[in-house]
Structure formats: structure tokens, C-alpha cells
Amino acid sequence: MAAVTVPSNPASPPGRTARPNLLDRVGIPKALSWGFLGVLIFMIGDGVESGFLSPYLISEGISKERVALLFTVYGVTASISAWFSGALSDLWGPRRVMLLGFGIWAALQVVLLGLALPAHHYWLIMVSYGLRGFGYPLFAYGFLVWVTAVTPRHRLGSAVGWFWFAFTGGLPTLGSLVASFTVPWLGTYRTLWFSLVLVVAGALIALLLVREPVGRSRLAPAGERPVATLLGSLSIVWRNPRIGTGAVVRTINTAAQFGFLVFLPVFFTDTLGFSLTDWLRLLSAMFATNIFFNLLFGLVGDRLGWQRTVAWFGGVGCAVTTLLLYYGTVASGDNFVLAMVLVSLFGATLAGYVPLSALMPSLAPDHKGQAMSALNLGAGASTFVGPAVVGLFLGPLGVQGVMWIFAGLYLASAAMTLFLTLPEPAAPPRDTTAVPARGRAESVSGPERV
Numbered sequence: 001m002a003a004v005t006v007p008s009n010p011a012s013p014p015g016r017t018a019r020p021n022l023l024d025r026v027g028i029p030k031a032l033s034w035g036f037l038g039v040l041i042f043m044i045g046d047g048v049e050s051g052f053l054s055p056y057l058i059s060e061g062i063s064k065e066r067v068a069l070l071f072t073v074y075g076v077t078a079s080i081s082a083w084f085s086g087a088l089s090d091l092w093g094p095r096r097v098m099l100l101g102f103g104i105w106a107a108l109q110v111v112l113l114g115l116a117l118p119a120h121h122y123w124l125i126m127v128s129y130g131l132r133g134f135g136y137p138l139f140a141y142g143f144l145v146w147v148t149a150v151t152p153r154h155r156l157g158s159a160v161g162w163f164w165f166a167f168t169g170g171l172p173t174l175g176s177l178v179a180s181f182t183v184p185w186l187g188t189y190r191t192l193w194f195s196l197v198l199v200v201a202g203a204l205i206a207l208l209l210v211r212e213p214v215g216r217s218r219l220a221p222a223g224e225r226p227v228a229t230l231l232g233s234l235s236i237v238w239r240n241p242r243i244g245t246g247a248v249v250r251t252i253n254t255a256a257q258f259g260f261l262v263f264l265p266v267f268f269t270d271t272l273g274f275s276l277t278d279w280l281r282l283l284s285a286m287f288a289t290n291i292f293f294n295l296l297f298g299l300v301g302d303r304l305g306w307q308r309t310v311a312w313f314g315g316v317g318c319a320v321t322t323l324l325l326y327y328g329t330v331a332s333g334d335n336f337v338l339a340m341v342l343v344s345l346f347g348a349t350l351a352g353y354v355p356l357s358a359l360m361p362s363l364a365p366d367h368k369g370q371a372m373s374a375l376n377l378g379a380g381a382s383t384f385v386g387p388a389v390v391g392l393f394l395g396p397l398g399v400q401g402v403m404w405i406f407a408g409l410y411l412a413s414a415a416m417t418l419f420l421t422l423p424e425p426a427a428p429p430r431d432t433t434a435v436p437a438r439g440r441a442e443s444v445s446g447p448e449r450v
Contacts, residue, residue: 026162028159028162029147029150029151029159031150031210031211031212032143032146032147032150032151032159032210032212034205034206034209034210035143035146035147035205035206035209035210036162036163036166037166037202037205037206038143038202038203038204038205038206038207038209038210039139039140039143039163039166039167039170039202039206040166040167040169040170040174040202041170041198041199041201041202041205042102042136042139042140042170042198042199042202042203042206043136043140043166043167043168043169043170043171043175043202044169044170044171044174044175044178044198044202045170045175045195045196045197045198045199045200045201045202046105046135046136046170046171046175046195046199047170047171047172047173047174047175047176048175048176048178048179048182048191048192048194048195048198049175049179049191049192049195050171050172050175050176050179050261050283051172051175051176051179051180051261051265051276051279051280051283052179052183052188052191052265052276052280053192053261054067054071054261054262054263054265054266055265055266055269055276056188057070057125058266060117060120061120062122062125064263064266064394064395065391065395066122067262068262068263068387068388068390068391068394069126069391070125070126070129070130071258071261071262071384071387071390072384072387072388072391073126073129073130073133073384074129074130074132074133074383074384074387075133075258075380075381075382075383075384075385075386075387075388076130076133076384077130077131077132077133077134078133078134078136078137078380078383078384079377079380079381079382079383079384080134080380081101081133081134081135081136081137081138081141081380082137082141082376082377082379082380083233083234083373083376083377083380084138084230085097085101085137085138085141085142085144085145085376086141086145086233086372086373086376087230087233087373088100088138088142089142089145089146089219090145090218090219091218092218093215093216093217093218093219094142094143094145094146094149094215094219095142095146095207095210095215095216096216097138097139097142097145098138098139098142098143098146098203098206098207099207100138101134101135101136101137101138101139101140101142102135102139102199102203102207104131104132104134104135104138105132105135105136105139105199106135106196106199106200106203108128108129108131108132108135109128109132109192109195109196109199110196111124111128112125112128112129112132112192113189113192113193113196115128116128116129117189117192133383136171137376137380139203139206140167141376143163143206144160144163145215145219146210146212146214146215147159147160147163148160148372149214149215149219150212150214150215160357161294161295164294164354165291165294165295168287168290168291168294169291172261172283172284172287173284173287173288173290173291174284175195176280176281176283176284176287177280177281177284178198179191179280180277180280180281180284182194183276183277183280184277232370233370233373233374234373234374234377236364236370236371236373236374237374237377240363240364240371242363242419242420242421243360243363243364243370243371243374244374245416245419245420246356246359246360246363246371246374246375246378246420247374247375247377247378247381248378248413248416249310249315249353249356249378249413249416249417249420250353250356250360250375250378250379250382251378251379251381251382251385252315252382252385252409252410252412252413253314253350253353253356253378253379253382253413254350254379254382254383254386255382255385255386255389255406255409256318256322256386256406256409256410257350257382257386258382258383258384258385258386258387259385259386259387259389259390259402259406260386261386261387262386262387262390262391262394263390263394263399263402264279265279267399268282268329268339271399272329272330272333272334272339273333273334274334274336274339278334278336282336282339282340282343283343285340285343285344285347286343286344286346286347287347288347289343289344289345289347289348290347290348290350290351292348293347293348293349293350293351293352294351294354296351297309297313297351297352297354297355300313301354301355301358306355306356306358306359306362307355307359307417307418307420307421307422309352309354309355310352310353310355310356310359310414310417310420311414311417311418312352312414313349313351313352314349314350314351314352314353314410314413314414314417315352315410315411315412315413315414315415315417316410316411316414317348317349317352318346318349318350318352318407318410319407319408319410319411319414320349320407321342321345321346321348321349322346322403322406322407322410323403323404323407324342324345324346325342325343325345325346325403326399326400326403328342329342356375357375359420359422360372360374360375362422363420363422386406389402389405389406389409390402393405
């Protein structure tokens, strides 16, 4: 086990101790604080539709298979966008990437709501909604790159944790909760317009109030060719097979989550007898639990080991809770309390994959940025793999068969995690120089840290 050595206080002059403000103490970089709020509000707007868009489109006369195809295309564009977000941030700067993502999301939402849905034109819906998938990853993951670019290493873990708190807090947790109130009040179509208002508000907060200078310019070294930067962030998937395996594990992680959004709203309302409002609140509970366990499994991973945490709590845990979610709700019907427990258990085990964010860059210590691009690629791929599984197998196998497929994928990811062994750290050179106590660096170590 190797230790990471960081200066005890690199920002403070010798002999003085800077007094951290409240934001610093909780791990939020002060210069980016408005950005975290902006991402939260943006992702609430993006997540408003997650719990009702599928049944709404079906009620408008679009078949379940076509809805699944629509969600699959959306996932493909989101996957590509997730990969590009890191490379483009290197080339253009994170702020410009965020601006591009916001522009794509807002413009295509106007086309979707103003033209495609009122005309009931399926292919226009496909183009506008499908291409809108480029929007949120560029905005959100662009900000994540900004966070990693300016946060001191000894506080980066906390800062990234706050990013995921804002991201998952909005999509779909608070987004679904907002929809549970606005759909009965405004109706589904007007709620989709309200989601645009939230996205605009969040983007303006982040883009106008964050004045930090590093994210306003390119991060890659001057003279680095754009093509080399883009290809390097993709070729690492086969240059380092463990990185490729980790990307597949990350895809499986949330494939069921995005697949569930295609068919569980209909299953819970039409088959089990829940109201749409009940379903939206169950969905909010699932991911509210997930947010809490994201923090918990980060701590567990540092103590138990990242690899073991992902394999047992993530892979095996999600396989078990996926089947419990199906068989438990079928046996109990519209029992809201039991359904709340079952969806919360799934949300908790879904967080068991959190240590992948620490494990992946550690698998390629000389190419951490490229490893994170592969992780983002896996995250984006899950947005179309899940709906694709539903589109292919829901018809012939039904809900029960699809749930078994997702459970099998989770068990496969647990097996694949066994291959994600960390490289042996090089032996550090011996340092026989005496170092005064005040200037000594702090040693930060933990299970599987490098």
C-alpha cells in the first residue's frame, strides 16, 4: 500500500495558518460554489421528466417499442457526449463546454415542446429528444472537469463527492419529487415547459456567477493536437484491458436504472395499481437513499477495499435487490410502504459502485484523465444499454424476464470486478534527510490508495 504525500498547507505562507471558511470546511471549493448550485438546479430540470415521460408518450399514441427506441437513441447521444465532455474541456475549457451543453439542451427542448409533441410527429420527436441527449453531459461533466482542474488534491475527494451529490440530487431525485407536485397542478405537458425554466435558471447561475479563471481557458498543454487528445481518451479502453473492463462494469452499474425508467412507471401504475404521483415519490425515495449511501460506500471502500466494495455491495447487492424489487412488489401489490423499502434497498446497493471513481484512475496512474474519460464513456453507455435491453426483451420475456436479465448483468459485473487489481506501486526512494516538523508533509493513506 503506497501513501499519497501532500503538502500540509500549500496555500499558506510559512508560519501562518489560513482559516478555512464554511465552504472549505465542508469540502466545497469557494470559487466554484455557485457552480454546484447551478448543476443541482440544472439537473433537477433535466430530471423532472424521468418518472413520467415514458407513460406520457405512450398515452399520446406512441408504442412501447418506439418509446424504448427513443430512449435508446437519447442514451447513445448522451454516451458520446459524456466521452467528449472531458476531451473538449481540455481543448476549449470547461466553461465553454458547459455553455455548449446548455445551448443544445435549451434549443432542442423548445423544438420538442413547440413543434414535435404538438404535431405528434414521431421522427421529429426522435430527432429533437434524441439530440438533446448531448446537452446534460456536456454541461454537468464539463463542470466536473472544472472541479478536478482547480481543487487541491487533498480536498478533491470531498469536492467530487459534492458534485455527485448535486448531480444525483437533481437527476432523478428532486426532479421526480418536483414532478410529483407539478404534474397534478400543471399537467404533464406544462411540466415539461417548467423543466426548461429550471434548466435555464441553473445554467445562468453556474455560467454567470462562477468567475474562477482556470475553467475559462483550455486545460491541455499548448500545441497538443485535438485529434490526439480525443483518440487517446478512447484508445485506453483497449490499450489497458482493465480500464476497458472497468468501463463495462460502469455501464452495467446504471443500465438497469435507465432501463427501469422505460417500463417501471407503466408496471407500477397499470399492473400494480399505484398512482403516478405514488410512483414519482417512490422514484424520489430510491435516489434519495442512493445519495446517502454514495457517501457511506465511499467510506466503506476506503476501509474494506474499493474492489471488494464494488463486487459485493454493488454487483451482488444490486442483483439481489433487483429481484426483490420485482417479486416483492408483485406479491404485495400496491403496498406503498413495502414498495418504499424495496426501491430504497435498490438505491442503496446502486451506490456500492461508487469506489469505481477512485479505482479507475488508479488502474492507470500515468493516464488518469484518459481513465476518467473511459469511466464517463461507461456512464454514458448505460443510458442506452438499459433502454436497449428493455426494447429487445420486454416484449418476448415480459417484466419478469427483463428483471432477471438485469440481475444477471449485475452478477457478471461482480465477476469482472475481480480483474480490476491495482498495479503494484513502485518502491519509494529512501529519504534520509531530516525534515523539520513544521515543514513535514502529511501522509494520507488507506486501503488500496495509491
